[in-house]
Amino acid sequence: MIHRPRRLRTTPAMRALVREGALTPANLIYPMFVREGISEPTPISAMPGQYQHTLESLADAAREAVEAGVGGLMLFGIPAHTDPTGSQATSPDGILNRGLRVLREAVGDRAVIIADLCLDEFTSHGHCGVLDSEGRVDNDATLPIYAEMAVQQAKAGAHMLGLSGMMDGQVAACRAALDAAGHTDVAILSYAAKYASGFYGPFREAVDSQLKGDRRAYQMDPANRAEAMIEVELDLAEGADVVMVKPASHYLDVVADVSAQIAAPVAAYQVSGEYSMLEAAAANGWIQRERLIAESLTSIHRAGARMIATYWAVEAARMLRNSL
Known part of the structure; x- marks a missing residue:
């Protein structure tokens, strides 16, 4: 035989030398939760190893993540009180904006601080936008609220805003508001292809x-593949700097499609259900936990995601650094 592909697999050094795309800690984003009204970190039972933080423990966890080499910190806020319009989302003293200030003070520019920009944690009905008189999400009435959230989050210290609400026109509304307020350097990460997935289940507790x-009615149908490019192209035209596919592992075809067709960075979110399934299987002794963490992240990166949001970010960053 003339061709023996196995020649390039003989040793760890050989495999490393020819590896097509090596994942690094800097590619990882760590989703974090800060909750108002708690006195100590609260474990999230459906997501073993993850916590709802106090402002104090949030700072400590952020510093730990940055020391491990994690490239981004994505913050979600859980207010003590909600209402139909999610008013705490736009308050400078709301828990998310306070948490952003804590992160910026704790880590400065050593990691990209990403603010979740959505109303679902702040509304009493749990939807990502305000409702009309018939109980439907009112897309256009939600956009001014998103715009105000964008300005407040930028003022609080976010380097990047994660627009996760899937409202039509949200990127344009936030970009215009940011620029008008002088925050031209604040980037927008758009959840361009966010699917109505059952894999978000554990996140509901978080x-x-x-x-x-x-x-x-506003997140994408899991059966649709081509539609993702429509959403991506619209968001890029409106000013998105990065586009995201969510979930990640069961939508690798979409990640690959998007990364092959655009020049902008592509992100993917390894969501709570993906995390919890592997943790549960590992707890039962059915899989090799660390091997599957590495393999799952590698597959997302291989599909074309330059940035990966994962609850294993800190652990994976340490694994990656130890493997160098």
């Missing part, structure tokens, strides 16, 4: 979601 109904 943010104490009060969702009534579902989000299928």
